[in-house]
Amino acid sequence: MKLILYAVPFFFVLIAVELLVDRWRAMPTYRLADTINSLSTGVLSTTTGLLTKGVGLVTYGVALNYLAVFELPENSVWVWMFAFVFYDFCYYWHHRLGHERNVLWAAHSVHHQSEDYNLSTALRQTSTGFLFGWIFYLPMAVLGVPLLVFVTVATLNLLYQFWVHTRHIPKLGWFEWFFVSPSNHRAHHAQNALYMDRNYGGVFIFWDRLFGTFQEEDNAEPVIFGVTTPLASWNPLWANWQFYGQLLADARHTEHWRDKLRIWFMPTGWRPEDVAAKYPLHKPDLSQFEKFEVALPFRQQLYIALQFVAYVALGSYLLNLGETLPPQALIVGWGYMGLGLFVLGAGLENRPWALKLEWLRLVLNLPLGWLAPWVGLWPASALGWAGLFSYSVLSVIGLYLCRGRFTQLAGC
Incomplete structure (x- = not known):
């Protein structure tokens, strides 16, 4: 590590x-x-x-x-x-x-x-x-x-x-x-x-x-990167859940108990016959392939990028001290990390509720400042509170400056 x-x-x-x-x-x-x-x-x-x-x-x-x-x-x-x-x-x-x-x-x-x-x-x-x-x-x-x-x-x-x-x-x-x-x-x-x-x-x-699984890169066949069932999302939590969700949905929809179990261990792409017939999956035509994209104003991109830098810093902190932090501190750190990255993903996708969720994330900094020292995530200190307060204030200012952009595109 x-x-x-x-x-x-x-x-x-x-x-x-x-x-x-x-x-x-x-x-x-x-x-x-x-x-x-x-x-x-x-x-x-x-x-x-x-x-x-x-x-x-x-x-x-x-x-x-x-x-x-x-x-x-x-x-x-x-x-x-x-x-x-x-x-x-x-x-x-x-x-x-x-x-x-x-x-x-x-x-x-x-x-x-x-x-x-x-x-x-x-x-x-x-x-x-x-x-x-x-x-x-x-x-x-x-x-x-x-x-x-x-x-x-x-x-x-x-x-x-x-x-x-x-x-x-x-x-x-x-x-x-x-x-x-x-x-x-x-x-x-x-x-x-x-x-x-x-x-x-x-x-x-x-x-x-x-x-027998080698294939040389062929100049006559340019590589098209990605998966055949596109993620079509910028959300890291959905990225981890996408295919599990599809398997669970297929297991729930099939009428055969044997298929509910074996779907997990069958070759990739296998689906129960009754589910495939009723809920077909349409693969994109690679000859007309277009990358997933969501238009964002520059201010909104900059705000999200700067917020992400803060989460990289938090991740580095956790990685550096992970062996010394108690389990409850790691759980709180993971929860805050997961929530924040989910919110940033929603912002990158211009979800209608992205702005409200971002305000909620910033409000939650207050209970985080109280909870973090209590679980041992970081020591209680005036410096810690000052840092969290400064980060929150700067975030609110940044969010206010690009609020019109969020509202314009996301319909908040």
């Missing part, structure tokens, strides 16, 4: 560099709303991870204590090298089944919903992967990979995947045969039929070549 914390500043520096390259090459790969949505899901995911990381760590530790057939030394270079490669092998199957089974796709689909492709897309992560993801890495515990080694190689694997989320790096020759690259990962994020469900490796692409 600390490696991720140390890497965050570099992530934002590289995103800034990519924005400059966008401008230099006249090749825009960023849209403000999409970028905030991607980063919001990432902030929500890391905050959720503070509450749920124990699921994977505890199950791995239990398996290591009771199921390990070897006791591999933590100080061996060969153990670290083996663990790094074997983790990617486990990740390949986790990732592949995440595309091939409904309940796993419900979690993983968050990462693929963006219709843009840039370094912010790498930070677009699910908040529900902890439910089943731990299962795929138990073989490492059975083989005796120490917990510290497991956690470290898992983090390194995740960090490696950041740089491949860019459109500015072309094919890399021989490198493409062995490692995941921006080119073959662009193909992975496509919704074109040619590229669908290909290139699952995290660091090594030879797993895909070995198991």
Whole structure:
């Protein structure tokens, strides 16, 4: 977790560099709303991870204590090298089944919903992967990979995947045969039929070549990013719920009890026959594909962007102190984070109730200031109250300045 914390500043520096390259090459790969949505899901995911990381760590530790057939030394270079490669092998199957089974796709689909492709897309992560993801890495515990080694190689694997989320790096020759690259990962994020469900490796692409899931990026078939059932939303909570909601609706509508259960574990896209006939899903025509967009005045975009910066700061605070904060503090922090990101998403979508919800969010700063020290989120101090009061006042001023814009577009 600390490696991720140390890497965050570099992530934002590289995103800034990519924005400059966008401008230099006249090749825009960023849209403000999409970028905030991607980063919001990432902030929500890391905050959720503070509450749920124990699921994977505890199950791995239990398996290591009771199921390990070897006791591999933590100080061996060969153990670290083996663990790094074997983790990617486990990740390949986790990732592949995440595309091939409904309940796993419900979690993983968050990462693929963006219709843009840039370094912010790498930070677009699910908040529900902890439910089943731990299962795929138990073989490492059975083989005796120490917990510290497991956690470290898992983090390194995740960090490696950041740089491949860019459109500015072309094919890399021989490198493409062995490692995941921006080119073959662009193909992975496509919704074109040619590229669908290909290139699952995290660091090594030879797993895909070995198991028949490799597809080279074809210049004759430009990649169209996104998912075949578009999210059509800038809300990170809905992004995490979208496919679960569809599965629940189908399970509720089908008349067959067997289908109510098996829909979760069937291949991705499978639906009960009676539900598919009565509630058909219409896939968009890629030949007429248009990205989801909502027109926003500049002042409203600026206000939301500045509010999001405040939530990035809160997320960094929680990530930095997460190991020392009590559970009730993490729950309050997560709740405030989830509410705020939901409200900002509503603002990006110009929902009719967005302005009223934003006023409510600001009013809730008062009980937050009282509750936070009580649960241990931060210590009670005059400085804390002054900071929260200053933030609230500046937010009210900013909201007042763009209130007419909200009212004009949202009909408040």
